[in-house]
Amino acid sequence: MAFKNLRKNFSYYKLYLTSVSLIITTFFAFTSFSMNRIMLDKISENGRVESMCNTISIFLMAFVIFFMAYSNRFFLKRRTKELGIYALLGYQKITILSLLTFENIFICFGALGIGLVTGAIAHKGIVAGITALLRLSVDNALIPLFNVNALKKTVGFIMVVIFALCISNSRFLFKASLMSLIRFEKKAEKGMAFHYCPAILGFVMILCGYGLALDIFRGRKSVWFSIGFYPVGMLTAIFILFGTIFFISAFLPYVMEISKERKRTFYTQIKIITIPNFIYRIRSNAKTLIMLTLFSAATLTISSVMALSLYYPIAAVSRMAPSELECRIEKGDQVEKVKQLVSEYAPENTVTYTQTDIYKVTSKSLNLPMEYSVGTSKGDSDNQALLREKGFECISYSQYLSLLQAQKREDVIKDLCGLKDDECILVKYQPNTDGSDETGKTYLLSVNRNDILVTVKEVTLNNPISFANSVGTLIVSDATYERIQLGGMPKTSILSINGETIENQESLFDELKDLLENSPYLQGHTHRINEIFSLSSSTFLLIGFLVVLFFIATGSILYFNNLSSLTDSKEDYEILGKMGYTETAIRRIVKKQIAVFFCIPFLFGLIDCFFATIVYKTGLMQNILKNSLSLYVPTLAAIALTAIIYLIYYWLTVRSCCKIILKS
Amino acid sequence: MNTLLEAHEVTKTYEKAQRPSLKKVSFSVAAGEFIGIMGASGSGKTTLLNVLSTIDVPSGGDILINGINLRRLTGKSAADFRRDNLGFIFQEYFLLDSLTIRENISVPLTLQKLLPKKIEGMVLTLAERFGIAPQLDKYPSELSGGQRQRASAARAIIKKPSILFADEPTGALDSGSATELLNTLLEANQELDTTILMVTHDAYAASFTNRILIFKDGQIVKELSKQDGSRHDFYESIAAEVARLDTER
Ligand SMILES: Nc1ncnc2c1ncn2[C@@H]1O[C@H](COP(=O)(O)OP(=O)(O)O)[C@@H](O)[C@H]1O
Ligand SMILES: [Mg+2]
Numbered sequence: 084m085a086f087k088n089l090r091k092n093f094s095y096y097k098l099y100l101t102s103v104s105l106i107i108t109t110f111f112a113f114t115s116f117s118m119n120r121i122m123l124d125k126i127s128e129n130g131r132v133e134s135m136c137n138t139i140s141i142f143l144m145a146f147v148i149f150f151m152a153y154s155n156r157f158f159l160k161r162r163t164k165e166l167g168i169y170a171l172l173g174y175q176k177i178t179i180l181s182l183l184t185f186e187n188i189f190i191c192f193g194a195l196g197i198g199l200v201t202g203a204i205a206h207k208g209i210v211a212g213i214t215a216l217l218r219l220s221v222d223n224a225l226i227p228l229f230n231v232n233a234l235k236k237t238v239g240f241i242m243v244v245i246f247a248l249c250i251s252n253s254r255f256l257f258k259a260s261l262m263s264l265i266r267f268e269k270k271a272e273k274g275m276a277f278h279y280c281p282a283i284l285g286f287v288m289i290l291c292g293y294g295l296a297l298d299i300f301r302g303r304k305s306v307w308f309s310i311g312f313y314p315v316g317m318l319t320a321i322f323i324l325f326g327t328i329f330f331i332s333a334f335l336p337y338v339m340e341i342s343k344e345r346k347r348t349f350y351t352q353i354k355i356i357t358i359p360n361f362i363y364r365i366r367s368n369a370k371t372l373i374m375l376t377l378f379s380a381a382t383l384t385i386s387s388v389m390a391l392s393l394y395y396p397i398a399a400v401s402r403m404a405p406s407e408l409e410c411r412i413e414k415g416d417q418v419e420k421v422k423q424l425v426s427e428y429a430p431e432n433t434v435t436y437t438q439t440d441i442y443k444v445t446s447k448s449l450n451l452p453m454e455y456s457v458g459t460s461k462g463d464s465d466n467q468a469l470l471r472e473k474g475f476e477c478i479s480y481s482q483y484l485s486l487l488q489a490q491k492r493e494d495v496i497k498d499l500c501g502l503k504d505d506e507c508i509l510v511k512y513q514p515n516t517d518g519s520d521e522t523g524k525t526y527l528l529s530v531n532r533n534d535i536l537v538t539v540k541e542v543t544l545n546n547p548i549s550f551a552n553s554v555g556t557l558i559v560s561d562a563t564y565e566r567i568q569l570g571g572m573p574k575t576s577i578l579s580i581n582g583e584t585i586e587n588q589e590s591l592f593d594e595l596k597d598l599l600e601n602s603p604y605l606q607g608h609t610h611r612i613n614e615i616f617s618l619s620s621s622t623f624l625l626i627g628f629l630v631v632l633f634f635i636a637t638g639s640i641l642y643f644n645n646l647s648s649l650t651d652s653k654e655d656y657e658i659l660g661k662m663g664y665t666e667t668a669i670r671r672i673v674k675k676q677i678a679v680f681f682c683i684p685f686l687f688g689l690i691d692c693f694f695a696t697i698v699y700k701t702g703l704m705q706n707i708l709k710n711s712l713s714l715y716v717p718t719l720a721a722i723a724l725t726a727i728i729y730l731i732y733y734w735l736t737v738r739s740c741c742k743i744i745l746k747s
Numbered sequence: 748m749n750t751l752l753e754a755h756e757v758t759k760t761y762e763k764a765q766r767p768s769l770k771k772v773s774f775s776v777a778a779g780e781f782i783g784i785m786g787a788s789g790s791g792k793t794t795l796l797n798v799l800s801t802i803d804v805p806s807g808g809d810i811l812i813n814g815i816n817l818r819r820l821t822g823k824s825a826a827d828f829r830r831d832n833l834g835f836i837f838q839e840y841f842l843l844d845s846l847t848i849r850e851n852i853s854v855p856l857t858l859q860k861l862l863p864k865k866i867e868g869m870v871l872t873l874a875e876r877f878g879i880a881p882q883l884d885k886y887p888s889e890l891s892g893g894q895r896q897r898a899s900a901a902r903a904i905i906k907k908p909s910i911l912f913a914d915e916p917t918g919a920l921d922s923g924s925a926t927e928l929l930n931t932l933l934e935a936n937q938e939l940d941t942t943i944l945m946v947t948h949d950a951y952a953a954s955f956t957n958r959i960l961i962f963k964d965g966q967i968v969k970e971l972s973k974q975d976g977s978r979h980d981f982y983e984s985i986a987a988e989v990a991r992l993d994t995e996r
Pocket of ligand 1: 762764787788790792
């Protein structure tokens with residue numbers, strides 16, 4: 084009988100099987116990864132990744148339990164009527180229970196088998212991906228396809244979950260009376276009264292939450308700064324959380340109820356079905372919908388913030404290390420030694436060396452820019468390990484130009500148009516928070532006892548020298564530079580090395596580091612990018628696991644929920660057909676109903692993600708790049724990916740629903 | 748009187764079934780008639796109704812309604828035909844649970860793209876006639892079985908169909924509610940000139956009709972007419988006929 088049942092309910096079980104095996108795939112892949120010593124030794128220093136793995140595996144386990152419990156309960160509910168009929172026919176509860184248990188175990192073991200195989204493959208794929216990305220040398224043959232420990236852990240864990248589910252099923256069955264089993268499916272649909280208060284409350288709370296988030300744009304004056312980032316953040320989150328709950332459970336049905344008053348649009352063949360159906364469904368499914376909305380808001384926000392926090396530092400490398408290699412010359416023969424070393428790695432003619440003397444000049448002016456003194460006291464800027472003296476650091480215009488040429492920054496060179504003797508270009512560390520800039524300001528440069536007056540012709544974010552070697556860089560005309568040089572101001576000498584042939588040469592960088600005795604002034608462009616990748620890749624990978632899991636869960640729950648609610652009202656669609664609704668019209672009704680349920684979590688998630696990203700970007704990230712839309716590319720990519728996944732699930736759901744409803 | 752429906756040697760054999768469920772059934776219905784269809788369970792009554800109402804296709808024979816041969820209808824044209832000509836009442840009420848009674852009754856009219864004002868007026872008039880006006884803004888789950896069945900009758904009648912098909916409409920009702928519903932149907936038949944084809948296995952319900960076709964094994968075995976006698980006489984003769992068929996078996 085159990086086998087017959089399995090076959091009969093196949094369309095449900097297919098998805099149950101698929102989603103449970105997807106969950107197990109993720110779980111097994113993750114466990115294999117976190118127990119893969121070979122990989123961990125490569126990417127983790129002093130146990131950072133290990134401890135993160137442990138945290139995430141707790142999340143993951145909680146999640147697996149939640150999801151399996153949800154889908155188990157869901158299927159149990161779908162079956163109660165059938166079980167009730169068995170009970171009526173005189174089957175003993177113990178027989179029904181063993182039937183149910185058998186089905187459950189059959190499916191979970193099937194899923195386990197599939198999940199273990201795909202999980203092992205996924206794990207191999209991940210390892211291959213990481214080794215390629217980080218250019219690690221890993222002997223793939225040493226990593227077993229099935230990690231025995233991970234296998235034990237996964238199988239053990241899933242067994243425990245299945246066992247727990249069986250116990251909970253039996254408790255449910257033994258507690259339930261025959262009556263409640265048969266009547267379980269049709270819960271009372273009374274209490275369609277509408278409460279005005281929570282509806283308005285939900286709307287207002289959501290507005291407050293988003294208003295608070297937008298307030299961060301007021302900069303220093305905003306409550307985020309005057310009260311503090313974390314309290315206001317918490318408050319906003321609470322507003323959004325409860326706002327979402329009330330908005331979905333009260334405001335949306337309220338709006339729909341009001342929209343019924345607009346008779347001209349309501350009394351049409353589609354709307355007269357879809358609007359009441361929506362109200363009805365939201366009444367009975369508000370909890371699920373709220374949960375899904377919060378899920379997808381969290382997923383989108385996490386992926387967007389993660390993408391941003393990887394992308395941003397990489398985009399900022401062009402400012403942190405503009406030259407491929409750059410170092411400070413502190414001893415006489417260092418230049419020769421460095422050139423000697425570099426020539427071992429790349430042919431002489433493919434590399435350009437640019438030596439720049441930077442002169443430190445103080446100023447008596449009052450309205451000095453923040454770059455003049457930034458980094459001179461501890462806690463000013465976490466990017467600077469080194470304290471510096473106050474002052475402008477002057478280089479000449481022609482040095483600026485040749486550095487830019489060596490760095491191949493044609494687009495910057497194109498916009499330059501020379502400097503008069505009393506003009507200068509100020510290199511900003513970050514744009515001023517109030518949007519102003521220093522163009523037109525004049526500064527007095529103290530060179531010996533003379534003061535040289537220079538006017539800021541323009542400000543730029545295109546620093547030719549890394550911040551490790553120069554902050555508050557002032558580009559002056561060649562003539563002014565000469566006067567400063569003659570004045571014998573304190574100077575530092577910087578060697579910038581550029582050329583494609585020395586890119587991605589980590590061993591060259593290591594040897595240079597030894598040569599320069601671990602000088603903190605040594606900077607490398609591609610070295611920095613590689614460093615960021617290897618530091619954040621493990622974080623990403625782990626968060627990635629969570630995000631994938633979220634997607635599987637959200638999508639499957641949406642699928643189950645829609646499928647069951649449409650199957651429950653299958654008769655309704657038969658009637659509509661008899662009344663003269665065409666197949667196209669019924670299809671449209673089905674699509675609309677499903678679309679609404681997909682749109683609510685997605686749109687809410689989208690808006691929440693949007694505001695959260697703005698707050699994160701404005702409040703928590705250093706702003707050393709120009710504010711441009713291109714910074715949000717990773718966020719957009721995350722959103723687009725989510726949209727695609729949702730669309731696929733939507734399509735699948737519509738397809739299965741239409742198949743069930745329009746079968747005859 | 749002009750013929751509204753004509754069935755000519757209609758045959759229906761389900762896939763996989765050995766014996767046909769309908770065997771060359773022929774009869775005709777004039778406009779304004781109230782026809783009863785009786786027969787034991789499994790004798791093909793529902794099958795006949797499904798075939799007549801374009802929900803299912805016959806394996807052979809022709810059916811004409813208003814001079815239109817149903818054979819010619821496919822997909823969308825069948826749906827449009829149902830929308831414009833046919834009404835349905837079933838043993839179970841099949842009201843849409845999420846819609847109020849008012850909305851439920853309005854649905855067929857929205858299909859005909861009438862104006863909201865007109866729809867509301869028509870719904871109210873009919874609801875008063877059927878005695879469910881106070882329940883209009885309630886949901887189906889808040890109504891009694893009889894009220895629900897009258898609401899679904901109202902939903903079927905409101906668009907003034909050429910023919911109303913009713914498949915054991917009193918099957919799930921207690922005798923009081925059944926009588927109320929039957930009176931409502933009779934009223935619709937007499938005052939609104941709705942032609943009704945009602946399947947029933949209950950002699951009392953059948954006595955409300957003018958003419959009865961009795962089915963056995965997919966064939967019409969007997970036809971009874973009310974003629975000028977009273978409903979009570981008609982009931983007696985139906986009961987006698989049913990009893991006779993029962994003993995024959
Ligand atoms: N979908 C179907 N497929 C196969 N056989 C069917 C189907 N529906 C009804 N039948 C058969 O056709 C015959 C007539 O059924 P039906 O019209 O439902 O009888 P009634 O409504 O008079 O009780 C029965 O023998 C039944 O088994
Ligand atoms: Mg029947």
